[in-house]
Amino acid sequence: MNGLLAGLAILVIGDSHMVTNGYLITTLHDDLLAQGATVDTYGMCGANAGDWVYPTTVQCGRAERIGKAGAEIDRKPNVPTYQIDALLAKTHPNLVVIEMGDTMAGYGQKTLPQAWIYQQVHALTSRIAAQNIACVWVGPPWGSEGSSYHKTFERVKEMSAFLSTAVAPCKFIDSTQFSKPGEWPTIDGQHLTASGYRAWGTDIARSLDQVMPQVAKKP
Amino acid sequence: MSRLANAIPRLLFGLAALVAVCCAYSGAASAADGRLYPSGPPNGVAYLRFVNLTSHEVTITSPAAKIAIPAEAEYRVREFDPVPPGVELTGSAQFGETSKPIDVKLTANEFVTVAVVPDSPDGIAVTVFRETPSDFNALKSSLGLFNADKACTSGQLVAGDNHQPVITDVAPGAIGRRQVNPVNAELAVMCGGAGPAVQAKLGQLNAGDRYSVFVVAGASGTDIVAQRDEQAPLRP
Numbered sequence: 216m217n218g219l220l221a222g223l224a225i226l227v228i229g230d231s232h233m234v235t236n237g238y239l240i241t242t243l244h245d246d247l248l249a250q251g252a253t254v255d256t257y258g259m260c261g262a263n264a265g266d267w268v269y270p271t272t273v274q275c276g277r278a279e280r281i282g283k284a285g286a287e288i289d290r291k292p293n294v295p296t297y298q299i300d301a302l303l304a305k306t307h308p309n310l311v312v313i314e315m316g317d318t319m320a321g322y323g324q325k326t327l328p329q330a331w332i333y334q335q336v337h338a339l340t341s342r343i344a345a346q347n348i349a350c351v352w353v354g355p356p357w358g359s360e361g362s363s364y365h366k367t368f369e370r371v372k373e374m375s376a377f378l379s380t381a382v383a384p385c386k387f388i389d390s391t392q393f394s395k396p397g398e399w400p401t402i403d404g405q406h407l408t409a410s411g412y413r414a415w416g417t418d419i420a421r422s423l424d425q426v427m428p429q430v431a432k433k434p
Numbered sequence: 435m436s437r438l439a440n441a442i443p444r445l446l447f448g449l450a451a452l453v454a455v456c457c458a459y460s461g462a463a464s465a466a467d468g469r470l471y472p473s474g475p476p477n478g479v480a481y482l483r484f485v486n487l488t489s490h491e492v493t494i495t496s497p498a499a500k501i502a503i504p505a506e507a508e509y510r511v512r513e514f515d516p517v518p519p520g521v522e523l524t525g526s527a528q529f530g531e532t533s534k535p536i537d538v539k540l541t542a543n544e545f546v547t548v549a550v551v552p553d554s555p556d557g558i559a560v561t562v563f564r565e566t567p568s569d570f571n572a573l574k575s576s577l578g579l580f581n582a583d584k585a586c587t588s589g590q591l592v593a594g595d596n597h598q599p600v601i602t603d604v605a606p607g608a609i610g611r612r613q614v615n616p617v618n619a620e621l622a623v624m625c626g627g628a629g630p631a632v633q634a635k636l637g638q639l640n641a642g643d644r645y646s647v648f649v650v651a652g653a654s655g656t657d658i659v660a661q662r663d664e665q666a667p668l669r670p
Binding site for chain 2: 231330336337382384
C-alpha cells in the first residue's frame, strides 16, 4: 500500500454486495478505514446505476454505514432509492467508489443490453463528473455458473470489458482480475461467501491505492 | 426538445406492451426462481425515435396516442424512447390528407429512427433507419450520418477546410457511423466526391455522446439536420 487513501473522504455506493453485514459494506469499508480514509457506504439491493439518479424504489432493501458506526440495514420492500446528488452534498467526498455490474449485465439474456447499460452508467457518472469529483468503478466478480441468476463467466467477462469503455471519466477496476473463475465460492451464484467478501474488499482497497495517482482530483 | 418531450405523451406505439415490459422490469424476479432481483430488462429493450425532416409539422398516430412533431430545429428530432423488442409497432405519419403507414418490429438493442421526409407528389414519405450499435465508448463521440435524400447517392461527412473524410459512401436510406475524438470540428456533408459541402453544425462534441447528421432533400439542394442524440430512460 502507498498510503494514498489516507485522509480522503470516500463515498462508496453499490448494489446487493453492499447490503448485508459481512459483505463489502463490512470488508471494503473496514479496509478503507484502516487506510486512514473517512468512509461512508450506501448500498441498494437490485439497484441499477440509473436508480441512483432517477428516484424510484428498490425491492430487496438498502443499507448505509457512516464512518466508524455499524451498518444500518433496511429490508423493507419498496424503500426509496438513495440519490447520488444528495449523497454527494451530504458527504463531500474526494473520491466516489461505485461497485455495480451484476444488476445490469442481462444474465440469462442472449445479448448484453449495451445501449441500456451505457445509458444507466452515463447517467450516474455524469452526475459525479459534473461536480468534478474523482471516481472509480468496480466491476463484478466471477460468481458461479448454474444458479437462478443465470450468471455465466462469459457474460461477466463481456460485461467487464464493456464497463471498461463505458465508465469514463471514472477509472475502472476489473474484479475478474482478482481471482480465477469459480475460485471465490458463492452462496447463490452471485453473492460470495464470507471469505470471498474479505478477499474482494482487500483487493479493491489495494487497487484503489494503486490507481489513485491516475485519478483526477478535485481542485 | 425536452420541453416538448415532457409535454406530450411519450408512449407512441403499443402502450400496453411497453407497460408490460416496464412492469416486468421493475417486478421482483424473485420469488418464483429464488433471485432477489433481475439483471437488466428481462426481455431486453430497443429504442425508437421519430424525426420530422420536412419543412412543416407532421402528425404521428398510433393505437395509443397522437403527437405532432414541429419542423423547428429544436423539436424535429425526438429522443429515443425505449420499446419492447419483438413487438409489432404500427401507426401512421400524416400531413394534410396524406397518410403513410408505419410498421416496425425491433430486435433487442436495436435503434430505429422513423424519419418523415419530403417527397413528391404526396408531400411526405417515411424512411426507416435501423442499426444495432456496439460502439458505446465514454471517451469518444459517435457520429452517425443518416442519408434521407434519394438524390444523394453517396453521402459523405467531411471535416475541416480540406474536407477530410470522416464517414464515406452512405447510400440513400442507409446509416454510416464512426467514433471520433470529442473535438470542436467543422463538419460538412457532401454528396459524392464533388459538389458543394453543406455545413453540419454540431459544435463541441462531448465525450460519450452520440450525434445524428441527417441528409435531406431541400428546396434548393441538400439540407442538413444535425443534433446530439437523446435517449429516454427505461423506468419502472
